[in-house]
Each structure stands twice: as C-alpha cells, then as structure tokens.
Amino acid sequence: xxxxxxxxxxxxxxxEALVDVMGSxxxxxxxxxxxxxxxxxxxxxxxxxxxxxxxxxxxxxxxEWRNILRE
Amino acid sequence: xxxxxxxxxxxxxxQSLAAVIEIAEAFKLEKGRMPVLMEVxxxxxxxxxxxxxxxxxxxxxxxxxxxxxxxxxxxxKSIDAMIQLADEPDTILCTFGDMMxxxxxxxxxMKAKTEGKDIRVVYSPLESVKIAQQHxxxxxxxxxIGFETTIPILALAIREAEKMELHNFTIWxxxxxxxxxxxxxxxxxxxxxxGFLLPGHVSVVLGKTSYDFLMKEYQVPGVISGFxxxxxxxxxxxxIDLLHNQKVDILNDYTHVVKEHGNAVARExxxxxxxxxxxAWRGMNVIPKSGLVLKDQYARFDAKKxxxxxxxxxxxxxxxxxxxxxxxxxxxxCVLFNKGCTPVHPIGPCMVxxxxxxxxxxxxxxxx
Numbered sequence: 001x002x003x004x005x006x007x008x009x010x011x012x013x014x015x016e017a018l019v020d021v022m023g024s025x026x027x028x029x030x031x032x033x034x035x036x037x038x039x040x041x042x043x044x045x046x047x048x049x050x051x052x053x054x055x056x057x058x059x060x061x062x063x064e065w066r067n068i069l070r071e
Numbered sequence: 072x073x074x075x076x077x078x079x080x081x082x083x084x085x086q087s088l089a090a091v092i093e094i095a096e097a098f099k100l101e102k103g104r105m106p107v108l109m110e111v112x113x114x115x116x117x118x119x120x121x122x123x124x125x126x127x128x129x130x131x132x133x134x135x136x137x138x139x140x141x142x143x144x145x146x147x148k149s150i151d152a153m154i155q156l157a158d159e160p161d162t163i164l165c166t167f168g169d170m171m172x173x174x175x176x177x178x179x180x181m182k183a184k185t186e187g188k189d190i191r192v193v194y195s196p197l198e199s200v201k202i203a204q205q206h207x208x209x210x211x212x213x214x215x216i217g218f219e220t221t222i223p224i225l226a227l228a229i230r231e232a233e234k235m236e237l238h239n240f241t242i243w244x245x246x247x248x249x250x251x252x253x254x255x256x257x258x259x260x261x262x263x264x265x266g267f268l269l270p271g272h273v274s275v276v277l278g279k280t281s282y283d284f285l286m287k288e289y290q291v292p293g294v295i296s297g298f299x300x301x302x303x304x305x306x307x308x309x310x311i312d313l314l315h316n317q318k319v320d321i322l323n324d325y326t327h328v329v330k331e332h333g334n335a336v337a338r339e340x341x342x343x344x345x346x347x348x349x350x351a352w353r354g355m356n357v358i359p360k361s362g363l364v365l366k367d368q369y370a371r372f373d374a375k376k377x378x379x380x381x382x383x384x385x386x387x388x389x390x391x392x393x394x395x396x397x398x399x400x401x402x403x404x405c406v407l408f409n410k411g412c413t414p415v416h417p418i419g420p421c422m423v424x425x426x427x428x429x430x431x432x433x434x435x436x437x438x439x
Contacts, residue, residue, distance in 0.1 A: 029195075031336070031340075032223060032334055033334075033336075034336065043272070043275065043328055045221070045224070045272065046194060046196065046221060046224045047194055047198070048195070048224050050220065050223075050276070050337070051275045051329075051330070051334060053328055054327040055327065056327075057326045057327035058078075058327035060326070061324070061326060061327060062301075065083070065305050066083075068090065068305075069086045069087070069090055
C-alpha cells in the first residue's frame with residue numbers, strides 16, 4: 001500500500017496531471033506538489049503525486065555508490 | 072537505460088552485495104555477532120525477500136521486519152468493527168484491496184461482499200468521495216487505514232467532501248504514525264536493534280529531520296532507504312558503516328525522492344483536519360497519541376461518531392502476527408505458518424497483505 005510508482009508528467013490542468021506510468025496514461029492529483037512542471041517525474045501514491053523525483057540526485061546517488069565500490 | 076533503472080542494474084547489485092558482506096563481516100569480527108537491522112516499512116520487507124537480498128545476506132546481517140505494514144498493524148477489534156459496519160443499512164463501504172481478505176473473528180470483508188453487502192475496492196480515497204456524490208441516498212464509508220504516506224490523501228478526501236457539501240461521506244479512521252511505534256519498540260526493549268532502515272515513502276511526507284529523535288534520544292542510527300535492489304543495499308551499507316565506525320546519525324539515502332523537511336503541503340493539510348489520538352496496534356495494545364483522529368469541527372466526517380458500532384472482544388487465535396510485527400519472532404516460528412495459514416487461507420493479516428512479513432516469507436523464503 002505504501003509502494004510509490006514513478007510517473008512522467010505529460011500535461012497539467014488545475015489540480016490534475018496527465019502522467020505516463022510505464023506506458024499507461026492516467027490522471028493523478030497534484031495538490032501535494034504545487035511546484036510540478038511538465039516533464040517532471042513524480043512518485044504516485046493512491047492517485048496522488050506525492051513528490052517530484054529529482055533525477056540529478058538519482059544520478060548522484062548512483063555515482064556516489066560507484067565511487068564507494070571503486071575504493 | 073532509464074536513469075532510475077540503474078538502481079536495479081545487475082552488475083551494480085552484485086558489486087553492492089559484496090560491499091555489504093565485506094562491511095558486515097568487519098562488524099562481526101569486531102563485535103562477535105552480526106549487525107541487527109530493522110526495516111520499518113512493509114514494502115522494504117517484501118522488496119528484501121523478492122530481490123533475494125535477505126536470503127543472500129542471511130549469514131552476514133540479521134534483518135528484522137518492523138511494524139510498517141498498515142494492514143498488519145490494524146488490530147483485530149478494528150477489523151471486526153469494519154466488517155460489522157457493512158451491516159449498516161444503505162451503506163457502501165470503500166477500502167483498499169489489501170483489506171478485503173483480512174480475517175476478523177468470524178468473517179472477512181470479502182465474505183461480507185459475497186453475502187451481498189456493498190463493499191468496493193478503490194485505488195484512492197477520492198474515488199469514494201465520487202461514489203458518495205453519485206449515491207446521495209447511501210452512506211459511503213471509507214476505511215481509513217495507513218501511515219503518514221496515506222493520511223494526507225485521507226485529508227484531501229475530506230477536503231473534497233467538504234467542498235462538495237456532502238453529508239453522506241465519512242471515514243472510519245484507524246491510522247498509524249511511525250514515530251510513536253518506534254518509541255514504543257525501543258522503550259519496551261523486547262527487540263534488540265542496532266539501527267533502522269527507515270521507510271522511504273513515509274519519509275516523503277515527514278522528511279529526514281523527523282527521525283532526529285532516534286539519534287538524539289535513543290542513540291540509534293537510521294538510514295532512509297529506497298526500494299530498488301541497489302537502494303536497499305546502499306542503505307544497508309551506510310547503516311552498517313555507521314555502526315562499524317560507532318557513529319550515531321540519521322542519513323538520507325533516498326535524496327532524489329525524500330527531502331530534508333518532507334512535504335510541507337501534505338503535513339499542513341493533515342494537521343488541518345486531524346489531531347493526535349490513541350490507537351490500538353495489533354499485538355501492542357493502545358499506544359498513546361500513535362494515530363490521528365478527526366478534529367471536533369469535522370466530526371460529521373467521522374464514521375466512528377456517526378455509526379454506533381460496538382464489537383465484542385475478539386476471540387483468541389493462535390496467530391502470532393502481533394509478535395511478528397514487534398520483531399520478536401520470524402514467521403516460521405508461528406505454528407500456523409504454511410500449515411493452517413497460507414495466502415489462499417490466511418489466518419492473520421501478515422499473510423494477507425502485499426507488505427506482510429508472512430506473505431514475503433511464504434512467497435520468497437520458504438523451504439519446501
């Protein structure tokens with residue numbers, strides 16, 4: 001139940017966004033992420049976008065881990 | 072490859088496993104025992120079992136499943152009350168799918184549905200508000216279970232019902248909060264834990280700073296972790312590294328999703344509608360202020376106030392979900408596991424839920 005699903009934002013209207021979830025399109029609520037923009041990746045939970053996934057931080061996490069493994 | 076798919080990259084997973092084993096062995100050499108970590112979140116429990124990481128690390132790290140599966144921690148009496156609610160006349164009960172097969176003392180919501188009660192599985196609490204709008208002649212009740220990830224969405228549902236001026240929508244609140252239960256576990260001292268793998272999605276709302284009490288008051292470290300194999304392993308590595316170096320800290324290893332102070336919009340909405348209330352946890356009795364209840368000014372949306380449901384004390388069963396939730400035993404130590412209790416015929420919620428420890432052990436860790 002607490003599993004979040006990442007989705008790409010395709011369109012935004014009022015408090016709703018059209019998102020792509022692994023090829024499926026659906027409308028989700030955006031109340032909790034008012035700063036949302038088209039092209040963002042968001043994490044969904046029970047029909048709501050709960051946070052914007054920071055792709056730069058994701059890459060930094062991977063790079064940090066690769067550095068640990070190289071040490 | 073999508074950037075986020077890198078967190079499941081096989082090559083990186085294998086290297087990460089080797090790194091975790093190396094640091095766990097260094098800890099063992101120094102302390103003479105394995106590091107003991109508790110994954111608080113039920114989704115972590117399932118991800119550890121499904122990915123094979125728990126099985127692979129069995130001789131190096133002791134992983135204990137914590138009280139973070141919302142269905143599993145719902146106490147028997149609440150489940151009985153929810154099933155009894157379905158008997159109310161002209162009522163539509165809405166719930167998440169996981170709740171349907173959880174056994175109460177004598178029935179399940181699924182059984183009640185097959186007997187003709189109007190019980191509907193919804194993906195979002197907001198769907199139940201729409202159902203209430205479409206059926207003004209019926210009372211629509213949403214069974215509000217969940218942790219801090221879900222509670223803001225319950226608040227959003229009430230906001231919608233308020234905007235629509237609905238008088239036939241209520242929520243049966245039995246929500247749970249992470250901090251009080253972690254305090255309860257640590258204060259009870261029944262389970263010995265070196266550090267916590269902290270829940271990724273609850274932390275989306277709460278933020279990293281909400282766990283400072285672990286470090287400051289209990290001197291126990293924690294790492295907020297994601298759910299993909301590499302994220303599970305990096306979280307473990309950082310936690311064992313802290314332990315090995317005798318550092319107490321709270322780290323965020325899910326920075327691309329979890330922010331320092333969480334989601335302020337969600338928390339503000341949550342506190343608009345709810346206040347702290349005492350909650351009964353399965354196997355742990357009532358923990359003071361461990362849940363949220365509707366404020367008095369929103370009592371019209373409170374199913375517990377609108378419907379007079381009185382349930383008897385539940386009958387005793389041999390199910391040991393309560394001890395499993397508290398991290399005291401493994402599923403295999405329950406006499407019912409894989410005998411009377413299976414996913415097809417579950418006795419306790421830990422076998423029913425998609426985040427349940429028993430379900431994880433049954434599906435991925437059982438030895439035939």
